[in-house]
Amino acid sequence: MKKTYGLHETLDxxxxxxxxxxxxxxxxxxxxxxxxxxxxxxxxxxxxxSTRQLQELDALLANVNV
Structure with missing residues (x-):
């Protein structure tokens, strides 16, 4: 199930x-x-x-439903 983030959270x-x-x-x-x-x-x-952190951010962004 994808999480729903607000537009401002996605932008952040x-x-x-x-x-x-x-x-x-x-x-x-x-x-x-x-x-x-x-x-x-x-x-x-x-x-x-930084590489690990960017991978974590990428995983969060992949699960975003706006």
């Missing part, structure tokens, strides 16, 4: 997904440019976490 999910995608893209790009290993590990962790 789209905005969060777009922002998270931009952040992940920046982290993925920057990790190739940094020389500090600790910073590179933080960026790697951010990319992995």
């Amino acid at each position: 999910l789209h905005e969060i997904a777009a922002f998270k995608t931009i952040c992940m893209t920046k982290s993925a790009t920057m990790r190739g440019l940094v020389s500090d290993e600790d910073l590179r590990q933080l960026l790697d962790q951010d990319v992995e976490l």
Whole structure:
């Protein structure tokens, strides 16, 4: 059964997904440019976490009935 979200809730999910995608893209790009290993590990962790979060957001958006 699909959940029914309000239009504003659906829009919020789209905005969060777009922002998270931009952040992940920046982290993925920057990790190739940094020389500090600790910073590179933080960026790697951010990319992995963002990927999981975007998958969760995608699952929520797939179940939206407006």
